[in-house]
Each structure stands twice: as structure tokens, then as C-alpha cells.
Amino acid sequence: MRLLLIEDDVALGEGISQSLGREGYTVDWLQDGSSALHSLLSETFDLVVLDLGLPRMDGLQVLRRLRDSGSNLPVLILTARDATEDRIAGLDAGADDYLIKPFDLAELKARLRALLRRSAGRAQSTIEHAGISLNPGTQQVSYKGEPVALTPKEYQLLHELLSPPGRVMTRDHLMQLLYGWSEEAESNTLEVHIHHLRKKFSTDLIRTIRGVGYLVEERG
Numbered sequence: 001m002r003l004l005l006i007e008d009d010v011a012l013g014e015g016i017s018q019s020l021g022r023e024g025y026t027v028d029w030l031q032d033g034s035s036a037l038h039s040l041l042s043e044t045f046d047l048v049v050l051d052l053g054l055p056r057m058d059g060l061q062v063l064r065r066l067r068d069s070g071s072n073l074p075v076l077i078l079t080a081r082d083a084t085e086d087r088i089a090g091l092d093a094g095a096d097d098y099l100i101k102p103f104d105l106a107e108l109k110a111r112l113r114a115l116l117r118r119s120a121g122r123a124q125s126t127i128e129h130a131g132i133s134l135n136p137g138t139q140q141v142s143y144k145g146e147p148v149a150l151t152p153k154e155y156q157l158l159h160e161l162l163s164p165p166g167r168v169m170t171r172d173h174l175m176q177l178l179y180g181w182s183e184e185a186e187s188n189t190l191e192v193h194i195h196h197l198r199k200k201f202s203t204d205l206i207r208t209i210r211g212v213g214y215l216v217e218e219r220g
Helices: 010-022 033-042 059-068 084-092 105-119 152-161 171-179 189-200
Strands: 002-006 026-030 047-050 075-079 097-100 127-129 132-135 140-143 207-209 213-215
Touching (some): 002 033, 047 059, 059 084, 084 097, 132 152, 152 171
Parallel strands (some): 002 047
Antiparallel strands (some): 127 132, 132 140
8 A cells, every 4th residue: 555645744754654664555755735746646646644734835735636636535634733623624625534643653553544444445444355354454364264474565465456356457556556756676576476476375366467467356
């Protein structure tokens, strides 16, 4: 899951980035509203954590411009603005959730998991598909009742392909979600991860759509 963090407090931004990175998120971090809006309109993310008091463009303006573009990307506002009218303004502008600073990192993580569930159309936290059980809260994965050990990138890739299944995911899209801006990856890295997932689950779990990308098919 690729997340864009928009936060101008350096110490807080570093802390959130490191904590969410350990949870398996690919976190890209920007510190001003103008740069953030440009990235949101030109790149692919799964989630946004948005501060309101930003340089160059206020967070509410970023959010309104994002929604005006037709995007339904899940957005969690993370701000020190705690007045009721501020919360109403944020939610009316299109935020999916609103968390006030100071906050508990465990609560932030739980709220992000809930946003991901809603955006994927799931009520339950555990993803079940073709004998695979994936729990985003614990990041534990099993196949036909037996635990399966995955690397962080394998877990991210499987989570993305199953959230929900039935979508053709392009190679470029998956590489952005796995690596964002901060990491360099070998040209065949994605194919290696796909190969390992097929070995650990089933050779027909992930279909290659030639010239496009990859697909985990829906099951009836």
C-alpha cells in the first residue's frame, strides 16, 4: 500500500514515515500543499494523510482540488485544529476521517486500516480468497490453514492484488505502490516477487496479462 503523507512538521513527519514503513506501507512524504496536489493529480496512491496548516497551499484547498478532480482517494486529515467547525469543514470538503493531534500511532494505524477496508468494499479486516487468509492488522498470512512467511514486499504485493481481486494491475502501478520515490529497484524485481508468491501459494493464483500487468481473478 502506497501512502502519501503531507505534513510540514519534520520531526512528526519522520516519526510517522518510519512507523508506517515498519507496518509495510510505502510512504512518500511531502511538506507543502502545492507539491502534494501536483503529486496527487499525477501519481497513484492508496491513501493520504493530510495536515491542514501547510505552506504554499492549505490542506483544505488541497482536499477540495483533489475532490474536484473526481478522485475518491481515501483521505485522513491529521491536524491540531480541534474545533467542531474545523472538523465539519474537513469532512464537508471530502475527508474520509479526521484525527486530532496529539494522537496515538496505534489509533492512526487502525483508522488507516479501516479506510482501506472501506475503499476495497470489505466489512471485515481479514481478506479471504482462494484458500488465502490475510490479516492486515497483524500482517499474518495463511494458506489452507497453514501459516506462510512473506517478505514485506511480498506481503504488500499480495495485499494490493487482493484488495480487491479481479482488477488488472499494470506493472508501473505495482512498482509505484511497492517502491514509491525512496527506493531503487532492479528491472526484474516485480517479476521475482510474483514468482515467489506463486511458489508459496499456487502457480495459477496470479495471471500475467501480457503487455499489461497482473491479475488475481475473482472466485465465485
